[in-house]
Amino acid sequence: MIDTHCHLTFPEFADRVSETLHAAAQAGVTGVITISTTPGDAQAALRIARAHDRVWSSAGIHPLYSDKGPFDWDLLRSIAGDERCVGWGELGLDKHYAEPTLALQREVLDRQLDLIAQERASGRVIKPVVIHCREAFDELVPLLGRSGIPGEAFVFHCFTGTAADMRLLLDLGACVSFTGVLTYTNAAEVREAARLVPAGRVMVETDAPFLPPEPVRKKRPCVPAYVRHTAEALAAARGMTFEAMHDELNETTARFFGVR
Numbered sequence: 001m002i003d004t005h006c007h008l009t010f011p012e013f014a015d016r017v018s019e020t021l022h023a024a025a026q027a028g029v030t031g032v033i034t035i036s037t038t039p040g041d042a043q044a045a046l047r048i049a050r051a052h053d054r055v056w057s058s059a060g061i062h063p064l065y066s067d068k069g070p071f072d073w074d075l076l077r078s079i080a081g082d083e084r085c086v087g088w089g090e091l092g093l094d095k096h097y098a099e100p101t102l103a104l105q106r107e108v109l110d111r112q113l114d115l116i117a118q119e120r121a122s123g124r125v126i127k128p129v130v131i132h133c134r135e136a137f138d139e140l141v142p143l144l145g146r147s148g149i150p151g152e153a154f155v156f157h158c159f160t161g162t163a164a165d166m167r168l169l170l171d172l173g174a175c176v177s178f179t180g181v182l183t184y185t186n187a188a189e190v191r192e193a194a195r196l197v198p199a200g201r202v203m204v205e206t207d208a209p210f211l212p213p214e215p216v217r218k219k220r221p222c223v224p225a226y227v228r229h230t231a232e233a234l235a236a237a238r239g240m241t242f243e244a245m246h247d248e249l250n251e252t253t254a255r256f257f258g259v260r
């Protein structure tokens with residue numbers, strides 16, 4: 001399977017990318033998408049993707065990095081067009097922290113959604129969009145609905161909301177992705193929400209170096225190899241065998257990101 005969301009550009013993986021990928025492959029995790037948080041980080045992510053066969057990257061500005069501007073928008077646009085870059089993001093809204101302000105997050109989000117919609121309309125870059133949404137479903141989902149980008153192009157990564165939040169994103173037409181949070185004993189609500197997702201609209205990820213799943217929750221850093229634990233928990237939550245879940249995850253990742 002593929003870890004659809006991790007951060008190989010983070011310091012935890014400096015000089016360790018090859019061994020991290022090797023360990024992942026030995027655990028059956030045959031590829032990763034390394035997700036970016038700023039245009040400069042997107043450039044670093046693309047460099048890693050170009051250096052490794054089974055790594056792909058993304059191009060976007062994380063809401064919690066909205067205050068790291070000014071941003072090089074032309075750089076972001078040109079990276080998004082690269083064949084090794086398989087999506088936009090991560091972008092969205094995060095109301096868990098007071099800073100950066102929601103106004104600033106909105107400004108950076110709106111600019112990215114405009115750029116993505118323009119690129120799609122012109123036929124230049126038509127790629128999926130990785131959404132970071134924390135405690136902001138009521139505000140973000142309608143914004144995405146009005147963006148001119150089809151709902152099916154979005155994946156809400158690291159879902160930690162309620163069943164009601166899940167219904168909002170499913171009604172939009174989006175996909176959803178789960179991290180190790182799904183495996184935590186106190187996350188019954190997240191597992192309940194995971195049962196609502198129709199087949200073909202769910203993916204898994206580590207968000208490494210963060211959020212190691214059970215039973216390796218105490219290990220640091222989280223690594224792509226661990227995504228298998230989350231897939232096992234997802235299969236259990238959805239009442240499926242691991243094999244059936246595994247096949248479905250691979251099909252969905254191939255359809256959504258174009259990688260398998």
Ligand SMILES: [Zn+2]
Nearest residue numbers: 005035090207
């Ligand atoms: Zn992330």
